[in-house]
Amino acid sequence: MAQLIMTVDDSASMREMVRATLQSAGYEVIEAIDGQEALEYARENTCDLVIADVNMPRMDGITLVSELRALPHYRLTPLLLLTTESSQEKKLEGKRAGATGWIVKPFNPERLLATMARVL
Amino acid sequence: MSSHKRHAAADRDRDRDRDRDRGSDGELGPHGAVPPTLPHFAHITRYWDRVHRRFAAKLLPGEYYVTTAGEQIVTVLGSCVSACVRDRRLGIGGMNHFMLPLAASKGASSWGTAVSAATRYGSEAMERLINDILKLGGRRESLEFKLVGGGKVLAGIAIDIGVRNIEFVRKYVADEGFSVAGQDLGDIYPRKVHYSPDTGKLRVQKLTAVRNKTLFERERHYLEVLDSETVGNDIELF
Numbered sequence: 455m456a457q458l459i460m461t462v463d464d465s466a467s468m469r470e471m472v473r474a475t476l477q478s479a480g481y482e483v484i485e486a487i488d489g490q491e492a493l494e495y496a497r498e499n500t501c502d503l504v505i506a507d508v509n510m511p512r513m514d515g516i517t518l519v520s521e522l523r524a525l526p527h528y529r530l531t532p533l534l535l536l537t538t539e540s541s542q543e544k545k546l547e548g549k550r551a552g553a554t555g556w557i558v559k560p561f562n563p564e565r566l567l568a569t570m571a572r573v574l
Numbered sequence: 575m576s577s578h579k580r581h582a583a584a585d586r587d588r589d590r591d592r593d594r595d596r597g598s599d600g601e602l603g604p605h606g607a608v609p610p611t612l613p614h615f616a617h618i619t620r621y622w623d624r625v626h627r628r629f630a631a632k633l634l635p636g637e638y639y640v641t642t643a644g645e646q647i648v649t650v651l652g653s654c655v656s657a658c659v660r661d662r663r664l665g666i667g668g669m670n671h672f673m674l675p676l677a678a679s680k681g682a683s684s685w686g687t688a689v690s691a692a693t694r695y696g697s698e699a700m701e702r703l704i705n706d707i708l709k710l711g712g713r714r715e716s717l718e719f720k721l722v723g724g725g726k727v728l729a730g731i732a733i734d735i736g737v738r739n740i741e742f743v744r745k746y747v748a749d750e751g752f753s754v755a756g757q758d759l760g761d762i763y764p765r766k767v768h769y770s771p772d773t774g775k776l777r778v779q780k781l782t783a784v785r786n787k788t789l790f791e792r793e794r795h796y797l798e799v800l801d802s803e804t805v806g807n808d809i810e811l812f
Binding site for chain 2: 464465466467468470471509511538540545548549553554555556557558559560561565566569572573
């Protein structure tokens with residue numbers, strides 16, 4: 455069975471790019487438009503990996519990572535942040551919240567897939 | 575300082591001198607200092623525009639700027655495009671200045687147009703601008719978009735890169751669910767653009783006679799730099 459990846463971004467263009475990349479590699483994809491929607495889904499469902507934007511309305515990606523890590527069924531799930539932010543302070547916040555990795559946009563599809571394969 | 579940075583700085587100084595000679599800006603403003611801005615905009619050239627009696631920020635290709643202080647944003651566009659975006663409720667906003675890399679060879683083919691290097695680069699240019707406005711208190715539902723540029727001005731390049739930039743920026747804005755409140759796109763002329771995020775006013779002068787080749791040299795250089803870079807490489811696992 456294909457692995458299920460949740461992609462979280464408030465930008466429809468970005469969700470489309472990530473979905474196209476993941477589906478081309480055979481993953482199943484579920485999309486959420488912000489951290490709040492992602493968290494609501496995650497409370498009831500598991501997935502194999504989460505790729506989340508940082509700057510989003512309602513709930514940002516770093517808060518989402520902390521909230522997911524507090525759920526027993528997301529304690530070990532790889533959580534990648536995909537963002538335009540590249541400052542060390544922000545990265546450190548992400549790391550402290552429990553993120554698995556940090557990817558700066560614009561992303562490179564091959565490298566994104568290679569990184570996922572490493573952490574899955 | 576790297577030689578690249580030194581060139582950019584020399585470019586800016588030259589611009590500033592030329593603008594001053596033409597009387598469009600000059601001495602520091604009435605209070606002697608430019609308004610505060612976000613730290614990542616420290617490199618953007620800003621000056622007191624004495625004709626319009628307000629501060630102005632001048633963008634080079636690849637740069638963007640967001641202001642909450644009633645500044646004007648000024649740039650000269652050839653085949654590049656600018657999105658002028660503001661929160662119409664708060665009167666804050668900004669402008670970018672970009673083009674898509676040509677880079678047909680750069681990891682584009684196997685992923686289709688939705689994830690081509692060009693699209694990823696353009697989306698990032700748009701997203702940075704929009705994110706900064708949202709971080710400063712803007713709301714998606716109050717955002718107003720105006721689009722400008724994309725002239726067919728560069729000779730000697732087979733494909734019309736202006737049209738390509740226009741198609742991208744229009745599609746991006748539509749895909750994100752925004753509408754376009756105003757536009758001045760295409761044609762064969764370079765444009766000098768003044769945008770005021772506080773009022774939303776966009777003033778465009780078509781440059782029918784370009785006095786020097788700086789604009790074209792800059793766009794060519796920008797395109798060469800874009801095409802020599804691999805889009806997207808920065809990944810860190812914790």
